[in-house]
Amino acid sequence: MFEQWIQWLPGLLSGLQTSLAVTGLSLLLGLPLGLLFAFGMISRTRILRQTTILIVELGRGIPLLVVLYVVYFGLPDGGIVLESFAAAVVAIAFNTGAYTSEIFRAGLLSVPRGHIEAAQSLGLNWTDEARYIVLPQALRAIVPPLMSYSVIVFQATSLGYAIALPELLNSAYQIGSVTFEFLSVFILAGLIYAALSIVVSRFVDAIHSKTSH
Amino acid sequence: MIDNQQNRTQGAAGTTDAQKAPQLQLKDIHKEFNGNTVLSDISLDVNAGEVVAFIGPSGAGKSTLLRCVNYLETPSSGDLLIDGKPTVKIASKPTRNELMNLRRQVGMVFQSFNLFPHISVLRNVALPQERVLGRSRKEAEERAMELLTRVGLGDKADARPSKCSGGQQQRIAIARALALDPEIMLFDEPTSALDPELGGEVLAVMQELAATGMTMLVVTHEMSFARRVSDRTVFMADGRIVEQGAPEQVFGAPREARTKKFLEAVLER
Numbered sequence: 001m002f003e004q005w006i007q008w009l010p011g012l013l014s015g016l017q018t019s020l021a022v023t024g025l026s027l028l029l030g031l032p033l034g035l036l037f038a039f040g041m042i043s044r045t046r047i048l049r050q051t052t053i054l055i056v057e058l059g060r061g062i063p064l065l066v067v068l069y070v071v072y073f074g075l076p077d078g079g080i081v082l083e084s085f086a087a088a089v090v091a092i093a094f095n096t097g098a099y100t101s102e103i104f105r106a107g108l109l110s111v112p113r114g115h116i117e118a119a120q121s122l123g124l125n126w127t128d129e130a131r132y133i134v135l136p137q138a139l140r141a142i143v144p145p146l147m148s149y150s151v152i153v154f155q156a157t158s159l160g161y162a163i164a165l166p167e168l169l170n171s172a173y174q175i176g177s178v179t180f181e182f183l184s185v186f187i188l189a190g191l192i193y194a195a196l197s198i199v200v201s202r203f204v205d206a207i208h209s210k211t212s213h
Numbered sequence: 214m215i216d217n218q219q220n221r222t223q224g225a226a227g228t229t230d231a232q233k234a235p236q237l238q239l240k241d242i243h244k245e246f247n248g249n250t251v252l253s254d255i256s257l258d259v260n261a262g263e264v265v266a267f268i269g270p271s272g273a274g275k276s277t278l279l280r281c282v283n284y285l286e287t288p289s290s291g292d293l294l295i296d297g298k299p300t301v302k303i304a305s306k307p308t309r310n311e312l313m314n315l316r317r318q319v320g321m322v323f324q325s326f327n328l329f330p331h332i333s334v335l336r337n338v339a340l341p342q343e344r345v346l347g348r349s350r351k352e353a354e355e356r357a358m359e360l361l362t363r364v365g366l367g368d369k370a371d372a373r374p375s376k377c378s379g380g381q382q383q384r385i386a387i388a389r390a391l392a393l394d395p396e397i398m399l400f401d402e403p404t405s406a407l408d409p410e411l412g413g414e415v416l417a418v419m420q421e422l423a424a425t426g427m428t429m430l431v432v433t434h435e436m437s438f439a440r441r442v443s444d445r446t447v448f449m450a451d452g453r454i455v456e457q458g459a460p461e462q463v464f465g466a467p468r469e470a471r472t473k474k475f476l477e478a479v480l481e482r
Binding site for chain 1: 283285309312313316319320329345
């Protein structure tokens with residue numbers, strides 16, 4: 001079995017590369033989107049707040065697979081044709097933005113009201129207040145849950161299989177359909193997902209226990 | 214003593230010098246929270262260099278009134294003038310520019326200090342100068358050092374605020390506000406979170422500041438401070454000014470029954 005695994009590994013690792021690239025790009029676009037949503041959700045402007053909450057609720061309410069289908073199969077009807085890679089990034093980034101907005105929001109709200117009032121009473125404008133006072137403090141509360149969330153994003157890239165994205169699960173399926181060793185190859189693929197996820201989770205725990213005392 | 218008292222009362226009345234407007238004027242400041250009136254039409258003139266102490270029971274609206282002066286609370290209606298000029302056109306709808314301008318002129322010190330915990334003491338005092346006044350980092354840090362030394366904390370410059378005692382943190386907060394060269398300073402129960410000894414350090418700094426001629430509005434439960442340092446004591450209850458005058462008068466011979474009742478309760482303890 002192990003000989004087979006070693007033989008399959010190059011194919012699976014190229015799939016893994018795609019999975020990681022999609023994960024990275026989705027986070028790169030999705031996290032700023034989540035922060036933007038968070039600011040929108042705590043905005044004092046009612047229309048902005050309500051619009052943002054609606055978008056976020058939709059983003060969290062619609063299953064990621066459905067979003068993938070809309071972007072990949074649906075958008076071409078509107079003249080927007082994306083390759084599977086780009087479609088996966090767009091869909092997962094949107095999903096990430098919606099889900100992480102809650103993490104960002106909690107982080108922003110964890111900054112004591114008094115610090116914000118102090119910043120205002122000193123005459124700092126809105127952007128300086130966010131940049132120098134709120135975000136640096138909020139970041140401490142935000143980073144560990146965001147890293148945990150990035151594990152979920154990594155695992156969610158396996159849904160890209162459904163739009164023919166050549167990612168890790170897809171590579172495993174290709175190998176299985178040639179060798180008919182589905183059990184073996186899917187176990188290996190699962191172990192690769194798990195290995196990376198566990199490494200990141202351990203890392204998060206380590207940061208957590210380091211910053212908490 | 215009597216001379217001094219007369220001077221103070223005259224200064225407090227502020228009507229003798231007609232050509233010069235009081236530095237700070239509150240006109241009919243009204244504040245409602247969800248239909249509850251917290252401040253009912255408060256008017257007050259404060260002259261440059263005057264130290265006004267606000268005393269009264271909890272819930273009297275003292276802190277709310279103070280917070281209206283730099284618009285941390287937005288009044289429902291009324292006018293706020295500095296040097297005779299209105300600061301905000303529509304009381305309940307301040308623009309960003311109006312808020313910036315107002316807050317440049319008014320500094321504030323809070324009960325809970327509110328130092329920024331993620332940066333050093335020196336940066337706490339220097340950062341606002343750089344962002345608000347556009348001073349260079351070097352210039353801002355020199356000024357910060359000067360002020361920290363003045364409040365006796367030059368040696369704490371590189372420490373995080375959490376490594377300082379409450380009294381030290383409050384003195385740093387005072388330095389931070391002074392660094393922006395305000396014309397008026399607001400103190401919202403600056404010693405309420407401190408034990409008496411540490412509170413004493415803060416009161417000493419405030420007394421020194423008063424002596425330099427800074428205009429100060431102080432909400433306080435420290436009756437002895439109000440009595441010794443203020444030029445005028447304002448007694449508030451139920452969202453109104455019940456009585457005001459020279460501290461000797463308010464404490465020594467209160468006119469209103471409500472004032473007497475309050476002073477008896479706090480001074481007998």
